[in-house]
Amino acid sequence: MRLTLSILKADVGSIGGHTKPSAKMIDATKEAVKEAIGKGMLIDAYVSHTGDDIAILSSHTRGPNNTDVHQFAWDTFLKATALASKDGLYGAGQDLLVDAPSGNLRGAGPAVAELEFDHNVVKTNRVRPAESFMMFAADKCGPGAYNLPLFLGFADPMYCAGLMLPKLIKGFTFNIIDMDNTQGDSIISLNAPEDYYRISMLLRDNERFGIDSIVSRTDGEPAVSVSAMRLHNIAGTYTGKDDPVALVRNQGIFPAPEELLSPFTKAHYVGGDARGSHVMPLMPVPINTAVSGIYCLPLVSCTGFSVDATGHFSGNVCDFFDNPAWDLVRTKAQEKALAMRDQGWSGAAMLPYHELEYSGFRDTVEGLMKQFAIRDGHTKAAVPAASGR
Numbered sequence: 001m002r003l004t005l006s007i008l009k010a011d012v013g014s015i016g017g018h019t020k021p022s023a024k025m026i027d028a029t030k031e032a033v034k035e036a037i038g039k040g041m042l043i044d045a046y047v048s049h050t051g052d053d054i055a056i057l058s059s060h061t062r063g064p065n066n067t068d069v070h071q072f073a074w075d076t077f078l079k080a081t082a083l084a085s086k087d088g089l090y091g092a093g094q095d096l097l098v099d100a101p102s103g104n105l106r107g108a109g110p111a112v113a114e115l116e117f118d119h120n121v122v123k124t125n126r127v128r129p130a131e132s133f134m135m136f137a138a139d140k141c142g143p144g145a146y147n148l149p150l151f152l153g154f155a156d157p158m159y160c161a162g163l164m165l166p167k168l169i170k171g172f173t174f175n176i177i178d179m180d181n182t183q184g185d186s187i188i189s190l191n192a193p194e195d196y197y198r199i200s201m202l203l204r205d206n207e208r209f210g211i212d213s214i215v216s217r218t219d220g221e222p223a224v225s226v227s228a229m230r231l232h233n234i235a236g237t238y239t240g241k242d243d244p245v246a247l248v249r250n251q252g253i254f255p256a257p258e259e260l261l262s263p264f265t266k267a268h269y270v271g272g273d274a275r276g277s278h279v280m281p282l283m284p285v286p287i288n289t290a291v292s293g294i295y296c297l298p299l300v301s302c303t304g305f306s307v308d309a310t311g312h313f314s315g316n317v318c319d320f321f322d323n324p325a326w327d328l329v330r331t332k333a334q335e336k337a338l339a340m341r342d343q344g345w346s347g348a349a350m351l352p353y354h355e356l357e358y359s360g361f362r363d364t365v366e367g368l369m370k371q372f373a374i375r376d377g378h379t380k381a382a383v384p385a386a387s388g389r
Ligand code: 13P
Pocket: 011, 018, 051, 052, 091, 094, 139, 140, 242, 243, 273, 274, 275, 276, 296
């Protein structure tokens, strides 16, 4: 069968500030998902949250961008929003940016990551005798948060020794989106290993360029889908882009979990966190973790799934970062966070002007820009008379 995996994710309200959704919201989401499975729209699904974002992961046979599946997720997020509003939670309905999505959640606020592939898990299947994958979800960070770790996992044998094996040695195609191009989804396709430096040149800019998808060059099999999205102009303001999710298939013709996870030991600095406008390290955490760390410390979770012949998920999941092995990295992330916070708003601690997510910061600067005046070098006045307060 042609199987589709979809992650549809939104922040529709949270308790005590932007921390985590309420248990009622999660329960309602799980209930809605159960109904959708009962009706046969979805084969299976898994509901979790990372920080204040609820992620609905599902398997089905309807293909990516399916109107019914997207509409179902939208309606479910609306139900969770109603519960958040009733209980007076913070940011109720925050990511539902349009009145009604036109059959597709892309550009309507929620994050979308989807993969479709042939699913025939039998021992004799040379390409994919078993299907295992990981779901990444990150909160309080920008869309390019996965650029470095996914690049290292899929293109650098220092992290993924598997790339030196015959099954993977042809490398992977990186499809990269220019998120600042608001005309449409502007994508470039570059091949690792030969375009290694060119890919790095783009992916270094986490705020503008993001990995959209990765494809195996050996079998043409899709490996990765990331929710990195272009900016959308909704009601005159540019919105979107943050708290990305990713689907990553692993093992066999793809990197193994340890090869994909080892780059996360860096706790690399990413844009986002407090008011979406700072630079802080990305800390790996178990699923269903609230945001309560140092200055909105960005979080990433990773959950592993296996899929049986009928498209159902394994009865329980592997919560990769819920392990003492990651405690050291969590300590490192917090040390890196404290080091960055030592310099408050100065330089590298905050994002550059155009990336400040709260446009209010830019409004403040723009107000001040009107008060600058050119100093006349011939007079003695240190401050030009025209400069105001
Ligand atoms: P979210 O995008 O997770 O709601 O975070 C918003 C924010 O501004 C954090 O300070």
